[in-house]
Amino acid sequence: MSGTALYWFRNDLRLHDAPALRAAAAASSALLPVVCLPPRSLTAWGFERVGVHRRVWWEQAVAALAEQLRAMGSDLLVCQGPAAQVLPALAQAAGTSLVHCEAIGAPEEEAEIDALRASGLRVQPRWQSTLFEPAALPFGVRRLPPVFSSFRQQLERQRVRPAQPLPVLSQAPALPGDMASVRLAAQAFAPAPAAQPPVLPQASSFPYTASQCHGGEPAALAFVQRYLDRRLALTYKATRNGLQGLDYSTKWSPWLASGALSVREAQARLTAFEQAHGANEGTAWITVELLWRDYFRWLHLQHGRALYREQGLSAQPMARGHVRHLQRWCEGRTGEPLVDAAMRELRATGYLSNRLRQVAASFWLHELEGDWRAGAAWYESQLIDYDVYSNQGNWLYIAGRGTDPRGGRRFNPAKQAADYDPDGRYRALWGTA
Numbered sequence: 001m002s003g004t005a006l007y008w009f010r011n012d013l014r015l016h017d018a019p020a021l022r023a024a025a026a027a028s029s030a031l032l033p034v035v036c037l038p039p040r041s042l043t044a045w046g047f048e049r050v051g052v053h054r055r056v057w058w059e060q061a062v063a064a065l066a067e068q069l070r071a072m073g074s075d076l077l078v079c080q081g082p083a084a085q086v087l088p089a090l091a092q093a094a095g096t097s098l099v100h101c102e103a104i105g106a107p108e109e110e111a112e113i114d115a116l117r118a119s120g121l122r123v124q125p126r127w128q129s130t131l132f133e134p135a136a137l138p139f140g141v142r143r144l145p146p147v148f149s150s151f152r153q154q155l156e157r158q159r160v161r162p163a164q165p166l167p168v169l170s171q172a173p174a175l176p177g178d179m180a181s182v183r184l185a186a187q188a189f190a191p192a193p194a195a196q197p198p199v200l201p202q203a204s205s206f207p208y209t210a211s212q213c214h215g216g217e218p219a220a221l222a223f224v225q226r227y228l229d230r231r232l233a234l235t236y237k238a239t240r241n242g243l244q245g246l247d248y249s250t251k252w253s254p255w256l257a258s259g260a261l262s263v264r265e266a267q268a269r270l271t272a273f274e275q276a277h278g279a280n281e282g283t284a285w286i287t288v289e290l291l292w293r294d295y296f297r298w299l300h301l302q303h304g305r306a307l308y309r310e311q312g313l314s315a316q317p318m319a320r321g322h323v324r325h326l327q328r329w330c331e332g333r334t335g336e337p338l339v340d341a342a343m344r345e346l347r348a349t350g351y352l353s354n355r356l357r358q359v360a361a362s363f364w365l366h367e368l369e370g371d372w373r374a375g376a377a378w379y380e381s382q383l384i385d386y387d388v389y390s391n392q393g394n395w396l397y398i399a400g401r402g403t404d405p406r407g408g409r410r411f412n413p414a415k416q417a418a419d420y421d422p423d424g425r426y427r428a429l430w431g432t433a
């Protein structure tokens with residue numbers, strides 16, 4: 001036992017399958033759970049870094065976690081501000097210098113850890129957001145195959161299985177003795193009043209203001225189970241390119257991104273479903289998609305900061321790439337009906353199908369010759385399921401600035417509309433038909 005420690009919740013707002021939290025609980029006689037909501041800030045392009053949809057989504061998830069912790073006799077200190085300011089102050093008030101947390105292998109998130117260490121805190125980050133442990137990868141992170149299909153084939157050939165999820169943490173260590181001092185220190189970082197949930201259009205594919213779609217672990221686990229119980233996994237491969245509605249894809253991403261749902265838990269429930277009802281190409285394809293999620297995580301560990309350079313991993317500098325049409329693209333006023341419908345949906349609801357994320361990103365990059373970083377930043381601002389690895393990885397992939405040797409993806413919007421919105425219903429829904 002190491003006495004008192006802080007547990008800093010990052011993108012892991014849950015109690016099930018939580019290796020970092022369990023390790024912290026096992027090692028501490030007193031544990032102070034803390035979450036740091038990001039301070040409001042603008043991007044280099046002038047829009048909010050965290051738009052209203054994601055703010056509301058995270059507030060829901062944090063409120064659910066606080067309630068769960070309180071039911072166990074613990075609590076969650078919700079602060080707003082940079083971790084490098086919040087955590088040293090709270091640690092001092094709690095009489096500790098030890099912080100446990102999840103490891104996130106992206107530059108800004110790693111810089112947060114560096115800043116905490118520079119302030120004198122001892123930080124113990126733990127990797128926990130992938131299906132596999134790093135040591136289970138047959139090729140090691142440094143020798144990750146540059147193409148997703150060979151990554152997947154090697155795992156399949158070698159029968160590498162995801163690690164089993166850990167059970168729910170049912171007991172939390174006591175809070176630190178002097179909580180009055182801790183709460184006093186936390187007052188300097190009191191969160192802004194909760195964001196006002198927007199009224200979502202009826203057409204939203206993921207109405208996160210409805211209780212079954214709320215942020216947080218209880219809704220996440222219930223939603224996954226309902227998806228499986230309704231046997232939607234069996235038809236996933238056929239429906240996954242849908243554009244509108246709750247059922248065409250799993251909709252697990254918002255919970256995975258905030259960590260309210262562990263990917264190993266999701267995969268374990270899917271495997272249990274396959275054992276009970278039979279595996280088919282639908283169930284198998286969900287696993288493939290979860291592997292994509294893993295792949296972009298490993299890619300970050302392999303290439304680190306290089307993924308964030310203007311040219312990405314490409315040897316070619318960004319020849320084009322401007323932001324002249326950014327506002328028109330963001331607001332869905334480019335004149336291209338399918339792209340405009342997609343961008344209106346994203347802005348109005350905080351969610352967009354995978355198919356249309358690709359089409360709209362391709363249009364920005366290849367037709368409007370936009371700066372890929374501005375496009376990625378807009379998705380970051382708007383998506384409730386924003387995930388640093390998946391967003392960066394997918395944008396680089398479509399821009400041709402990642403590891404894939406095929407040099408980017410260009411989607412013809414007219415053909416995409418003919419294939420996926422043949423009767424124009426989706427475009428009509430968003431007023432661009």
Ligand SMILES: Cc1cc2nc3c(=O)[nH]c(=O)nc-3n(C[C@H](O)[C@H](O)[C@H](O)COP(=O)(O)OP(=O)(O)OC[C@H]3O[C@@H](n4cnc5c(N)ncnc54)[C@H](O)[C@@H]3O)c2cc1C
Binds near residue numbers: 251289352390
């Ligand atoms: C330009 C662009 C940006 C994206 N940004 C994000 C992001 O910030 N956060 C995010 O979670 N996903 C992102 N994606 C991937 C994908 O669009 C979403 O994961 C998916 O649409 C979420 O809906 P779902 O849960 O119903 O997915 P499903 O189709 O049901 O897939 C199941 C799960 O597999 C994973 N997955 C599926 N497709 C991908 C993919 N292409 N890359 C990585 N993981 C995938 C997700 O965890 C998803 O929840 C992006 C895709 C593009 C093209």
